[in-house]
Amino acid sequence: MSRRFWRWQAAMWGVTAIIGIALHGRDSVGEIVFHVLFPATGLAFTSWMAVSLRQRALIPGPSRALLSWSAKHVMISAVIGGAINLLLHRYVLSEPVLVFPKVIWEYLLSATGWALVFGVWLFAFCIRDVFRATARAIEAQQRMQESMREAEARALRAQLDPHFLFNAINGARSLIGSDPDGARDMLSRYADVLRYATTRGRGLSAILADELNAVESYLEVERHRFSNRMTVQVDVPVEHRGITLPPMLLQTLAENAVRHGVSRLRQGGAVSISSEQQGGHVLLRVENPAPLSTGHDAVASLGIGLSNSRERLALLHGDAASLHIERAPDPDAMAELWTVTVALPLEHSTRSLSDG
Structure with a gap:
């Protein structure tokens, strides 16, 4: 007392x-x-x-x-x-x-x-x-809203970054003559990312399905930037896509995978997003290769993005959610595999998306 x-x-x-x-x-x-x-x-x-x-x-x-x-x-x-x-x-x-x-x-x-x-x-x-x-x-709700506004501002800055914007416009321009449909598709994907960040990404929580659609559009735009150096793999079952998570969380992890991983490797690599159920949680994983580095420097290089993600997870789900980082060195490839695992409670999921 x-x-x-x-x-x-x-x-x-x-x-x-x-x-x-x-x-x-x-x-x-x-x-x-x-x-x-x-x-x-x-x-x-x-x-x-x-x-x-x-x-x-x-x-x-x-x-x-x-x-x-x-x-x-x-x-x-x-x-x-x-x-x-x-x-x-x-x-x-x-x-x-x-x-x-x-x-x-x-x-x-x-x-x-x-x-x-x-x-x-x-x-x-x-x-x-x-x-x-x-x-x-x-007070916790206000902290959540402030945290989300910060995450939204960073996401918008990333999406409006000159390199990202140039890549979207230049990629679409290069396809206008040979593949008009592809050019329209690329601009549509860029618009999808921007629309999600400015509208649906402002709530207290988001549905994984919506977040995943925006992230796939973002990765598709970035894939054109790296041409054959980057591939994208998404394996998230329908029954997991109704889970709730902080808005822009998956977007932050995807941006980290590209910026601090694939973009820094000459040979590029794959960004993989997958999920599995374990007990009362859904484990959402984002994997990507990254340059070899010390643990301290590597974690520090991810900046405040992951720190912000952990804080918003705690505000939304308390101790029921967590975020962990794992590294698996691959000296032969002069790189290491980074895996970010987010554990999300099943009881906070919406109805199954397969129901309608």
Whole structure:
């Protein structure tokens, strides 16, 4: 529990004690002791409930479980609190021993009073935690949006990069005479990439199928740039294409594969995108060859793209998603194979695309 909580507890029950002493403390020493021990009882039980509730992490959570837990603990606290209250009246205030059935009614009255106090306190505590959880969720959403805007800005800069734009226009121009349909197709693919980045890539999450369509268009444009030096392989089953992921995530990985991998190799290479199911996750992989380098320099060369991707994965899926990088050196080819694996939870998938 935070220091703020304990200050709030001390202030609430401390004020209760001060008011009780101010109103009744002049009568006797017993009254003063009673009005110190009475709020101390409340402080002990409410602190116990708060710590127990926080340990079980029921806020925010299923309302049925929270209500069941609250009713049980309020009842236990009220039953014990009622007994303590009778003991305080008997041994601190030196009141005469009550006889049956009056003692039962006094006990029930005291327990009911405690139940109301603890119930109101627990309600206020839960509301406070719900507001705090909501504030954290809003903050996480804002961080996600800021992160996505940064990723979108980088993607747009890459897509509007003079080399990329020149490649798209020059490639289309070279095909106009010999292959008009091919020229139109290349310009259409460039437009697809730009359209996705400026519209569908702005949401909080994206569907893999949409992301994959934009990435395939991007890789096709880049393939013309490298001619025979670059090939593209995509093997993502239909049943995996409904999974959700942060927008522009796959685009970022594809750009890294081209910029930091294939483009730096004289012999070029293949950019491969594949997926497989493993337990409750879909493993999305992007593979590409890259120049031999030390691990530190290689990871650093990828810049903030992968760091940004990890942050957006955490904001969207929490601990249920992850991103890992693996390298497999190939000294004979003077290169190494880079594999970026993104684990995405199946429970965040949409309906199967094969359904319609």
